[in-house]
Amino acid sequence: MATTQAVGALTTLVTGASSGIGEALARCFSREGHVLVLVARSGDKLQALAAALTGEFGVRAVALPADLAQPGAAAVLATRLRRQNLVIDVLVNNAGVLEHGAFVDIDGQRQQQLIDLNVSGLTAMLAEFVPGMVAGGRGRILNVASIAAFQPVPALATYAATKAYVLSLTESLAEELRGSGVTVTALCPGLTATQMLNRAAAGSAKVARLPDFLISAVDDVAAEGYQACMNGEVIRVPGLLNRVATVGGRALPKWLLRRLNGVIGRSSL
Secondary structure (H helix, E strand, O other), rough: OEEEEEOOOEEEEOOOOOOHHHHHHHHHHHHHOOOOEEEEHHHHHHHHHHHHHHHHEEOOOEEEOOOOOOOHHHHHHHHHHOOOOOOOOOOEOOOOOOOOOOOOHHHHHHHHHHHHHHHHHHHHHHHHHHHHHHHOOOOOEEEOOOOHHHOOOOOOOOHHHHOOOOHHHHHHHHHHHOOOOEEEEEOOOOOEOOOOHHHHHHHHHHHHOOOOOOOEEHHHHHHHHHHHHOOOOOOOEEEEOHHHHHHHHHHHHHHHHHHHHHHHHHHOO
């Protein structure tokens, strides 16, 4: 199928696009005719996905490998896009890493890697692309957080803390930018059938035994993320059970929520 780019087609940048929710989101935006800029560390996987999206949907898809955990990576990426005359209309901050285990068993370098990508990398991407969107009077931002953002999660302590940052930043920016033409959305999925969950399960027999009804299909999560982003919603929690857990968690006293999550978290170690 030949590559097409409709006049006025939106250009969407997806980080962490090489697999999981990022790849599924890239397919959602491609299906709707968006030009795609695919970003992740794996150049080979990105090139294969770009070719697949072009073949399936007839859209232009550009693969730009980058390690967004590195200082200055977002600025370099923005420069490369300017050189290719690509203006980003929709920014999807999906790149992220997870480490399951007791805090004392995870070395400091790995803890820092979670912060460098989940927090610093995401913030740098926003700093590079949001000002241009505001100046142009339009834009959509989708930050992929987690239901872990709503509560402390023992055994996922640093990961949950990084996602709480993402949620808080999203809500703050959504209000700051109200009326600017730029919307900011947090997608907060629960357990999702991705390689990230597979890696956690490989390191914990208890995680591997989680019942299927607790695990969402990646395509369903991505579809909700796409819809929420394009509708300009501030927070979307995919899945009824996840929404119930989130609402219930906010209603409980914080001391009780900590205790309950402590029991659940310790049981997964």
